[in-house]
Amino acid sequence: MIRIAKLSFAHVHARGYANQIRENPETELVAVWDEEEYGGRQAAEEYNVPFYSDLDQVLDRDDIDAVVVDAITSDHPRVMIAAAEAGKHIFTEKALAITVDECDQIIEVVEGAGIKFMISLPSRCNPDLVLAKKALDDGLLGDLTFGRGRVAHSAGLDRWFKGPSLWFGDAKRAGGGALFDLGCHRVDIIRWLMGEPKSAISKINNFTGNYPIDDNSVSVVEFANKALGVIDVSWTHRSGPNMLELYGTEGSIVLDHGDMHFETRKLSDEEKAEYIAQRPEPPPSAMQQWVNSILRDEPMHITIQDGRNLTELMQAFYMSADQERSIDLPL
Numbered sequence: 001m002i003r004i005a006k007l008s009f010a011h012v013h014a015r016g017y018a019n020q021i022r023e024n025p026e027t028e029l030v031a032v033w034d035e036e037e038y039g040g041r042q043a044a045e046e047y048n049v050p051f052y053s054d055l056d057q058v059l060d061r062d063d064i065d066a067v068v069v070d071a072i073t074s075d076h077p078r079v080m081i082a083a084a085e086a087g088k089h090i091f092t093e094k095a096l097a098i099t100v101d102e103c104d105q106i107i108e109v110v111e112g113a114g115i116k117f118m119i120s121l122p123s124r125c126n127p128d129l130v131l132a133k134k135a136l137d138d139g140l141l142g143d144l145t146f147g148r149g150r151v152a153h154s155a156g157l158d159r160w161f162k163g164p165s166l167w168f169g170d171a172k173r174a175g176g177g178a179l180f181d182l183g184c185h186r187v188d189i190i191r192w193l194m195g196e197p198k199s200a201i202s203k204i205n206n207f208t209g210n211y212p213i214d215d216n217s218v219s220v221v222e223f224a225n226k227a228l229g230v231i232d233v234s235w236t237h238r239s240g241p242n243m244l245e246l247y248g249t250e251g252s253i254v255l256d257h258g259d260m261h262f263e264t265r266k267l268s269d270e271e272k273a274e275y276i277a278q279r280p281e282p283p284p285s286a287m288q289q290w291v292n293s294i295l296r297d298e299p300m301h302i303t304i305q306d307g308r309n310l311t312e313l314m315q316a317f318y319m320s321a322d323q324e325r326s327i328d329l330p331l
Contacts, residue, residue: 002089002294005031005058007069007079010038011093012165014070017120018047020287021068027291033058038072039164055079059086066116066294069093072173073180077102084109089116091290094184096307098175099315100331103308110304118290118300119307121188125286128260129189131279132246132253136193140264140275142250147194147229149186149244152178156208156215156235169211177213179204180314183233186244187219187317188310190231193246196224197313197329204321207236219317 004021006029008014021029033052034040044051052058059067059082066089071079076097083090090110096119097103110117123129135141155161156178161168168174168181179202191197202219206212215235222228241257251264267275283289283301292298316327 002027002065002291003030003063004028004066004068005033005061005064005088006040006043007055007058007067007083008034008038008071008075009040009043010034010072010164010167011070012168013093013120014039015043017068017070017091017093017287018043020285022047024287024291026295030064031058031061037164038167055082059083059088065089066091072167073098073175074173077105080106081109084113084115084117087113087115089290089294091118091120091287092307093120094188094307094310095175095180095314096304096311098180098311100308100312103311107304107308116290116293116300117304118286118293119302119304120286121184121302121306121310122286123185123189124192124302125282125284127279127282128255129193129244130282131260131276132244132255133193134280135251135253135262135264135275136246136248140251140266141246141248141253142265144194144223144225144227144246144248146227146247147190147245148232149190149230150232150242151182151186152232152234152237152242153182154235154238155182156210157238159210160235161211169213171213174213176314176318177206177211178215178235179217179219179233179317180214182235183217183219183231183314184310186231186233187313188306189244190221190229191309191313192306194221194223194227194229197229197316198222198224199326199328200313200316200320201326202317202320204318207234214321217317217321219320221313 032044
């Protein structure tokens with residue numbers, strides 16, 4: 001049994017993770033730490049566990065094995081470094097941190113502590129995306145030339161963020177708006193599927209004016225293999241698909257607009273149908289991978305370096321928009 005402390009309920013997904021802890025027969029929620037404005041005290045009462053306003057006090061508990069971090073993004077370095085130094089295994093909401101320098105500080109302490117670390121990038125466990133990754137790795141799309149990922153919803157238009165979640169509209173605490181928050185999902189997947197980035201350029205603006213932060217953006221990445229990737233992210237979206245498209249010299253894959261579209265010149269129709277039927281099993285959820293690694297030393301398919309890679313692209317996007325120029329990578 002893994003005894004877990006929940007470090008903050010600031011993130012909108014915090015209750016979902018707390019429920020995963022409670023529903024898993026191998027984990028137990030035993031404490032909550034938070035700052036007053038983010039709802040942790042109320043959550044601790046609801047889950048009937050002790051509440052702490054002193055981070056060191058909860059981390060000093062020897063009977064706590066691990067922590068799940070849903071603090072504001074600007075607090076990630078402080079919270080995670082303290083947890084790692086206390087020897088606690090860490091599961092964290094994305095993003096790892098706002099800058100690559102902060103990521104490197106976290107990575108150094110985590111690796112030195114020898115703990116199990118997981119960043120929640122749930123799209124990596126999507127069955128269709130796992131199949132797309134295998135098709136790319138098997139060369140069925142040939143040389144990748146172009147990819148496009150859209151992720152959008154109506155948070156800006158409909159003023160989703162209020163009370164404890166209002167910090168999502170504060171760039172200092174959140175790191176950025178729609179692109180940094182929601183965009184993490186598609187940016188990570190584009191980076192995972194398309195490889196090493198060479199440069200990035202972005203146009204980011206505020207369409208609604210409902211929060212003092214970006215709510216609409218488009219970013220272009222040139223990859224080392226000369227492929228181009230486009231990521232468009234918005235909080236101004238009420239209608240239409242959030243598609244992912246991949247195009248290569250020998251085939252294409254389009255997801256999230258009805259049935260998966262998969263074409264390849266490398267296989268006959270019968271061979272393609274068999275390939276899809278033999279698709280790999282997706283990995284367990286990020287949370288379950290973490291639990292399996294702690295208890296049974298099983299491998300995790302999402303790494304702390306993946307978190308750094310994501311932050312690096314995000315930082316490049318915001319630098320590009322601010323400086324109105326292309327940014328070379330690595331930073």
